[in-house]
Amino acid sequence: MKGLESLERFRIDITDHVATLTITAPPVNSQDRKFREEIIKIFDVLGAEIDVRAIVLTGDGKIFSAGADLSERPALLQEPGGYSRHNRLVRAAFDCVMECPKPVIAAVNGAAIGAGCVLALVSDILVIAExxxxxxxxxxxxxxGGVRHVLRSFSPSDxxxxxxxxxxxxxxxLYRMNVASVCxxxxxxxxxxxAIGKTIAEKVPLAIVAAKRSFGLTEELPLRDGYRYEQSQTAALAETEDTKEALTAFREKRKPVFKGR
Known part of the structure; x- marks a missing residue:
């Protein structure tokens, strides 16, 4: 894909409008500076790619991600402002998943530790292996670190x-705790x-984008303000070609053809 030709820490496959993004950073899929720079770039590109409607994020082998590469930490203490730059990049590596306009389904195939756990939790839907x-x-x-992200998905006690x-x-x-949707x-x-991604890809693309935006913006809003925002999204969608096509296809009892506009 244009803009993602020389990745070192990831592999991308796209089928039926679903991009499968696999972490390929042996031996334990740890997260170093290169990992973070690449994941930010990947989600920026996939978020803007009209042919991609959902993203599956998983790890190669039997580990999802063992977390941060701690071997980089000593050098940060020797570098003026090193920790501030590092922390900014770490935040961006999680924010790019949360802010991506396309839904992200984490397929947690193995251990998700520390930053690996957070990477799964910032995804929209979590599917976990037994x-x-x-x-x-x-x-x-x-x-x-990670407390605020963990609190979004777990009960206060857990x-x-x-x-x-x-x-x-x-x-x-995790399935029992309702952290994961599927086990x-x-x-x-x-x-x-x-399969979840493919189901999402069959829906009106702009409606899915609006729904994800609503989740992100209304999470901490009062109920009344959050619902008013969602209603404004529905009003805006009513003028789009894809919404008009969805309603026409419903009346004509046929499968709609969406263009992402």
């Missing part, structure tokens, strides 16, 4: 249990996520 687990191990290494103890939460536990054997996790 063999997988998520954990926040910052307290084991004298670090801090969030604190996870952060304070670095407990491994299994796929089955299946590892060999099915990507296919399940892709």
């Amino acid at each position: 063999e997988a687990y998520m954990s926040m191990t910052e307290v084991d290494y004298g670090l801090a 969030a604190r249990l996870m952060i304070y103890t670095a407990k491994r939460m299994s796929g089955a536990e 299946v054997p590892r060999e099915r996790v990507v296919a399940e996520a892709q």
